[in-house]
Amino acid sequence: MTTLGPIASHRRQTDRIARLLLGSGTLLALVPLGLILYYLVIKGIGAWSISFFTTDPTGRFFGDPGGIKSAILGTIEMVGLATLMAAPVGVGVALWLTEYGKASRVATLVRYFVDVLTGVPSIVFGLFIYITLVLSGVGGTFAGWKGSVALALLALPIVTRSAEVVLELVPGSLREAGLALGAPRWQVIARVVLPAALPGIVTGVLLAIARTAGETAPLLFTATIVKATSYDLGGPMNSLPAQIFSDVGQAQDRLVTRAWGAALTLVVLILLFTTLARLLARRSALR
Amino acid sequence: METGSIGATYGGRSALGRPPLARLPDRALKWGLAALAAGVVLLIGFFFVRLYIEARPAFEKFGFFGFTFTNDWDVQAGNFGALPLLVGTLITSGVALVIGVPVALATALYTTELCPPRYRGVLAGTVDLLAAVPSVVYGLWGFFVLIPKLRPAEQWFSNTFSFLPFVGGHVAGPSYFIAGLVLAIMIIPIVSAISREVISTVPADHKEAALALGATRWEMIRVAVLPYSRSGVTGAAMLGLGRAMGETIAATIVIGNAPVIGNALFDQGYTLAAVIANEFGEAASNPLHRAALIGAGLILFLLTLIVNAIARGVIVKGPSRGTTG
Numbered sequence: 362m363t364t365l366g367p368i369a370s371h372r373r374q375t376d377r378i379a380r381l382l383l384g385s386g387t388l389l390a391l392v393p394l395g396l397i398l399y400y401l402v403i404k405g406i407g408a409w410s411i412s413f414f415t416t417d418p419t420g421r422f423f424g425d426p427g428g429i430k431s432a433i434l435g436t437i438e439m440v441g442l443a444t445l446m447a448a449p450v451g452v453g454v455a456l457w458l459t460e461y462g463k464a465s466r467v468a469t470l471v472r473y474f475v476d477v478l479t480g481v482p483s484i485v486f487g488l489f490i491y492i493t494l495v496l497s498g499v500g501g502t503f504a505g506w507k508g509s510v511a512l513a514l515l516a517l518p519i520v521t522r523s524a525e526v527v528l529e530l531v532p533g534s535l536r537e538a539g540l541a542l543g544a545p546r547w548q549v550i551a552r553v554v555l556p557a558a559l560p561g562i563v564t565g566v567l568l569a570i571a572r573t574a575g576e577t578a579p580l581l582f583t584a585t586i587v588k589a590t591s592y593d594l595g596g597p598m599n600s601l602p603a604q605i606f607s608d609v610g611q612a613q614d615r616l617v618t619r620a621w622g623a624a625l626t627l628v629v630l631i632l633l634f635t636t637l638a639r640l641l642a643r644r645s646a647l648r
Numbered sequence: 649m650e651t652g653s654i655g656a657t658y659g660g661r662s663a664l665g666r667p668p669l670a671r672l673p674d675r676a677l678k679w680g681l682a683a684l685a686a687g688v689v690l691l692i693g694f695f696f697v698r699l700y701i702e703a704r705p706a707f708e709k710f711g712f713f714g715f716t717f718t719n720d721w722d723v724q725a726g727n728f729g730a731l732p733l734l735v736g737t738l739i740t741s742g743v744a745l746v747i748g749v750p751v752a753l754a755t756a757l758y759t760t761e762l763c764p765p766r767y768r769g770v771l772a773g774t775v776d777l778l779a780a781v782p783s784v785v786y787g788l789w790g791f792f793v794l795i796p797k798l799r800p801a802e803q804w805f806s807n808t809f810s811f812l813p814f815v816g817g818h819v820a821g822p823s824y825f826i827a828g829l830v831l832a833i834m835i836i837p838i839v840s841a842i843s844r845e846v847i848s849t850v851p852a853d854h855k856e857a858a859l860a861l862g863a864t865r866w867e868m869i870r871v872a873v874l875p876y877s878r879s880g881v882t883g884a885a886m887l888g889l890g891r892a893m894g895e896t897i898a899a900t901i902v903i904g905n906a907p908v909i910g911n912a913l914f915d916q917g918y919t920l921a922a923v924i925a926n927e928f929g930e931a932a933s934n935p936l937h938r939a940a941l942i943g944a945g946l947i948l949f950l951l952t953l954i955v956n957a958i959a960r961g962v963i964v965k966g967p968s969r970g971t972t973g
Contacts, residue, residue, distance in 0.1 A: 372864055379866035380762060386754025387763075387771070390840065393833045394778050397789050450684055457681035471685045473960075474692050480887075480956035481949065482894025484921050488945045489695050491928075492702050517688070545666065547677040575782025578896040578921070582928050602784045602897070609788055609901055617792065624785045635780045639773070 401625045408622025418588045418604065418619075426615045429623045431590040432604035436627075438592070439505050439584060439600060440574050443512035448566050450513075451520025458521075459528040460550060472525075478518040486511045487579035495583060505591065505598030508584030515576060516569035523565025527558040560641050567638035571631045577602035601627045696949070703943035705936055715943055721907035721918070723927065728940035730947060732909045736824065736917035737948070740899060741892035743828025743913070748835045748892075749885045755836070756843035756881075761869055772844060779837035787901030790830040795821045795902065798829075806914055819914040822904035827919070830898050835888035842887060842963075846880030847873060879962050886959030890952045896921035920948040 412428055419427035454471065462468025490511040495502055531554050539549035555562075577600075586603045601623055608620035706715055706728055718729025759771050802819045810816030850873050858868040904916025905926055924941050931937040 368862070368864060372867070376864035376866040379869070383754045383758040383762060386751050387758040387775075390751050390755045390775055390778070390836050394774065394781075396793070397781055397785070400789055400793050401785070450687075453681050453684040454688055457685040461678055461681060462685065468685075471689060474689045476960060477692055477953065477956065478688065480890050480894075480952050482896065482921055482952055484894070484896040484924050485699075485945050485949050488924065488942055489699065492698050492942070496702075514691075521688075545670070545674050547673045550677065571780060575780075575784070577782070577784045578925055581925055602782055605784045605788060606897060606901075609784075609791060620788055624782075624788055627782060628780070628785060631780050631782065632777075635777075 398628075401621070401628055404618070404621035405625025406622075408618045409625070413619075413622055414626075417590050418599075420588050426619050427588075429601065429604055429619065429626065431588060431599040432601045432623060433626065434590055434592075435505065435584070435599040436574060436601045436630075438594060439509045439512060439580070439598060440570055442506060442509035442594060443516055443573055444566060444570055446509065446513040447516035447520055447569060451517050451565075451569075452524045452562055454517075454521045455524035455528055456550060456554075458525050460546075460554070475518045475521050478514070479522070482578075483511075483515055483576050484578035486514045487581060487583055490514075490579065491582045500595060503583065503585045503597040505584050505594040505596065508580045508598060508600070509594070511579035511583050512573040512576060515579060516573045519569040519572060520562075520565050523568065524558070524562045527561025527565070528554065530561070531557045560644065564638045564642040567634050567641070571634040571638065574631055574634070575602055575627060577606050581606070601630075699942060699946045699949065703939050703946050705939035706943040707939075709936065715940070716947055719909060721923075723930075723934075723937060726936060728936070728943075730920065730940070730944050732907050733918050733920045733923050733944055734947065735909050736903065737893055737919040737921070737951070739824045739913075739917065740827040740831055740903065740919055741889055743825060744831035744835055744892040745885060745889055746832075747829060748832035748888060749839055751832070752836045752839035752884075752888070753843055753881060755840045756847055757869060757873070759840075760844055760847045761873060762865065772841075775840055776837050778833065779841075783834070783895060783897040784901075786830050786834055787898040790826060790898060790902040791822070794830065795826055798826070802914055806912070814911070814913050817912050817914070820904060820916045822902045822916055823914045824903070824910060824917050825913045827899050827903040827917075830902055831892040831895055834895060834898060835891050838891060839884045839888040842884035843877070843881050846877045846884065846963075849880075850876045883959045883961075883963030886955055886962060890955040890959065893955065894921060894948060894952050896925050900925045920944045920951075924948075 414428055414433065415430055416428035417431045418429070419425060421427075454475070458468050458471060462471060490507055493499075494504075494507045494510065500506075535553050535557060536549055539553045540546070544552070580600050580603050584598045584600060584603070586607045587597045587599050589599075591598050605620045605623050605627070608616040608623070611617075709715075710718065710728060715728060715730055716734065717731050718727075719731040720727045720729040721732050722728075755775055759768055759775070763771055799819060799821065802823075802825065806816055806819050854872040854876060855868055858872040863871060899919050900922040903919055903922050905918055905922060906916040907918045907923070910917045924945055927937070928941055931941055
């Protein structure tokens with residue numbers, strides 16, 4: 362046996378440079394994250410106060426611009442309704458794909474269209490809902506529930522894809538055991554498959570909530586931007602992203618400060634849901 | 649072995665058969681779920697048709713190609729040619745791709761191949777956090793932090809390298825470049841996450857074989873990892889491109905919203921998505937303007953459909969082609 366010679370120095374040099382480049386590329390990706398979080402906290406905390414969360418925007422040109430109460434409540438209401446719409450439909454489509462459609466041609470087509478939905482820009486969803494629901498005047502013009510429908514369309518492919526992945530992970534032997542005991546298909550699905558996949562499904566739903574809560578574009582011309590707090594999903598409704606967008610457009614210092622405060626609130630809300638989703642994903646046995 | 653009980657009858661029916669009424673929930677579930685799935689397919693079709701119908705006034709007046717490729721977007725004069733918007737979308741998403749993909753790929757390679765295994769999860773999770781920041785917050789940060797801080801550096805670059813094409817002249821605050829940079833940051837998490845997934849499917853045998861032959865870490869990445877995952881990474885980049893094209897609010901805030909084709913990278917511009925977000929409010933009273941904006945949405949929709957279809961094709965084909973290349 363011959364002994365191996367040392368690695369040629371130029372090869373070692375190349376290796377070192379390449380590793381350094383990959384490492385610094387990674388750092389480069391983390392810099393914006395750090396900067397965004399830094400500025401959010403620095404500029405956002407200053408805007409936070411009790412009245413910031415308990416008053417509506419005043420819309421006055423001078424003096425106190427008011428808080429973001431209507432925006433927070435609007436976001437919660439609309440995202441909540443969107444989740445109520447998207448989660449059952451999304452899980453239903455995923456169930457059909459895993460339990461009935463499987464690898465059939467129709468199922469492949471459905472999967473393709475779900476993928477297409479994932480790629481549709483959120484503003485196009487907004488346009489679509491504007492055309493079908495606002496322009497046609499179904500139940501008035503702008504309304505919170507129309508914003509919810511736009512958000513639900515956005516959440517639907519996220520819920521479907523993630524639910525399909527976890528439903529696929531439920532072992533076939535569990536289904537067969539249920540069927541062998543004489544349980545009808547729907548019982549196997551409702552009592553065996555769904556409970557086994559539940560944590561994963563909830564993770565997907567939480568991620569969809571996190572994604573839709575930050576969306577501005579679908580809300581601009583479906584729910585629009587208003588000032589007053591509203592509990593009526595049938596009327597126009599404020600939301601955090603829309604409020605931030607409108608404040609940025611005004612370029613007044615006190616409004617920009619409110620925008621930073623609202624942005625920090627929004628990011629904290631979204632991180633809450635994302636973290637919850639990740640904790641759940643880690644605890645779930647299937648993932 | 650007692651097999652007799654299988655065929656036994658209870659109360660006049662076979663033990664295996666269920667009365668029709670008991671089969672009802674099963675049928676209902678099956679067809680209900682199928683209807684939901686079919687609904688998704690129908691929805692996209694409906695989507696497309698409605699957008700087309702509403703955009704038709706603009707297409708009828710200017711012609712589809714006249715609308716798409718005329719460099720004249722003048723709301724006051726009632727001229728709607730979407731070329732400046734299309735060009736803006738292509739430039740900003742191009743810049744995003746050029747900046748974002750190498751960084752995302754480096755991150756993915758570092759996370760999967762170089763980083764100590766116990767930090768892998770943390771690193772991947774941290775990069776994924778970039779995806780949790782909403783578009784409007786990127787816009788806010790880009791407008792009030794990135795633009796003022798980067799301006800001196802941009803002006804220096806513009807003056808020093810003015811011999812390069814599309815560089816030089818006065819640096820506008822909001823610009824194609826800033827928008828591209830913000831979009832680059834926004835597509836890093838998705839490109840990096842998909843690349844990570846693709847890279848983790850490279851068989852350990854290939855990597856170990858390279859290492860066993862005396863390759864350094866980098867040589868192992870170059871001969872074993874990159875060829876195998878090339879098509880997957882390309883697909884990830886295409887998906888990132890689709891995202892960048894459709895990104896609305898962040899681009900609207902930092903692009904400058906000038907409906908002309910800028911001469912340089914540091915000029916103000918407009919994108920298809922930004923024009924819709926920005927002008928829709930005022931367009932409600934002008935049917936032609938509204939149709940033109942919906943037309944812009946339709947072009948955007950088609951663009952992203954094409955890009956995503958290519959991305960999907962490349963990723964699906966990935967593993968089988970990767971082994972030979």
